[in-house]
Amino acid sequence: MTRPVIVPFFISHQGCPHRCVFCDQERIAGRTGGLPTAAEIHSAVKAFGRGRPVEAAFYGGTFTSLPRSEQERLLTALQPLRHDGSVRSVRLSTRPDALDAETAGFLKSMGVASVELGVQSMDDRVLAASGRGHSAADTVRAFEVLRREGIAAGAQLMPGLPGDSRERSLDSLTRIFDLKPVSLRIYPTLVVAGTRLAELWAEGSYTPLTLADAVPLCADMLLACKRAGVPVIRLGLQPTDILERSVLAGPWHPALRQLVEGELWYRLLERLTAGLAAGTEVSVACAPARISDVVGQRRANLSRLLERRGTVITGVAGCPAAAPDTLTLTHAGGTVAGGLTD
Ligand code: SF4
CATH class of the missing domain: 3.40.30 (Glutaredoxin)
Structure with a gap:
């Protein structure tokens, strides 16, 4: 079957009631702005897809923390496109604690086939130090409700968060494998201007991974994923002008994955x-x-x-x-x- 073209819709901080210490979505994703209208969704699918099957993807923010009326509006806009075959699948990203059984059922009813969870770590000490506002148990529950609905679940991990260590990062990965993710994204933590992490770094209470630390650690993680048969669909943030201008410290490299594969x-x-x-x-x-x-x-x-x-x-x-x-x-x-x- 032809692989679908991914048509991304960035919803930035929309819907997110949190401010994780590392996060400035505008700089990290390089996007700002509000939620797309139905007309914008339709024209993006037509323009990107050009007759090829499309996967519509809502990235950034916390989709399931949006008001339900907004979630319905966005997903309803896709239904005619699903029915005429121009949209083959729908994916979105969200936080582990923003998903319960009822929400997973709603997503299923609207044709969402996969959800990426911002897990970041499976260590509660790291999650607390990073201001995530959820626990590893929330991640386990989120995987479970998605599994019951037959929605594929992927995970994002962020080695190098406050309180993290090489052992804790590898242990998080092992615990994620137990939950049977369909894919992983690995984003070593960067210090981005304007975040709480930048303040912690400036005052000396947070030390990021260096590139020399991150490459062997990510190589260990990537090898473990290959052995476990879990595809790593992204390693390192997508380079954008705004991100490159905003990174103050940490293992930034525009071709991190190539360094890690080379290792x-x-x-x-x-x-x-x-x-x-x-x-x-x-x-x-x-x-x-x-x-x-x-x-x-x-x-x-x-x-x-x-x-x-x-x-x-x-x-x-x-x-x-x-x-x-x-x-x-x-x-x-x-x-x-x-x-x-x-
Ligand atoms: S939950 Fe996601 S979007 Fe919200 S502050 Fe944290 S990282 Fe950023």
Whole structure:
């Protein structure tokens, strides 16, 4: 089946009664403004979809904290488009404590197929220090009511929040796997101007992750997701001009995912070259789409391997028959193969 085109509607802070310490939706999502009208929804679906099936997605804010009349208005606008086939599915994001059984039933009746929950952490100490205003138990309940309605549930996690640690981030991930999410987004915490977190950082009571901390941590998380079969549909915030101007501190990088994927490939290269004498020349084969991640940004993986191990990578070649997450290394002493999840 053709993958639907995602038509996003950003509802920003609309509906959100909270101010989490890290949040300034306008800067983070790069969008401001009110809720779309029915006419705006219809024209966006037609303009983006251009005859292709569409997934309408309400991002940002807390959809199910909007007044019910507004939720109805937005979802009702989509019904004719669902019936004529131009909208194939509807997704939205919300907070775990803004979903009860009745609300999940309402979403189901309006054709919502998937909900992304802003989980952020499964550690109550981290949630409290971050001003989230909900607990890990709320997340467990939200997954349960969505599961009962047959609505797919995804989760967002934010390693590096106040009170967080590497162990707590990894433990949150394990606890989320128990809830069987269909997808994950991982957003390492950034200090954004104008937020409470920026004040905490300025007064010295919050220390964000550095990029050097975040890359190996996110690599551990991504590897765990690959092993658990949970797709990570986003890693790191979408770069926008307003976000780049507003980040004061933290592990910001416009291509964070590529750094993290590169870290996983470096670990595999290290593992497969263990025991080779310094100066050994090795050629590498991988799936063509993986070459740039295997090589790393600015050939970082090759120079790191040379520096640490003395191994000389003579070339990285694309092999259409290679499985996506595997490498084959050939050197004078023979051939060795392995995969990221081995
Ligand atoms: S619940 Fe979401 S939209 Fe509301 S303040 Fe927190 S992060 Fe921002």
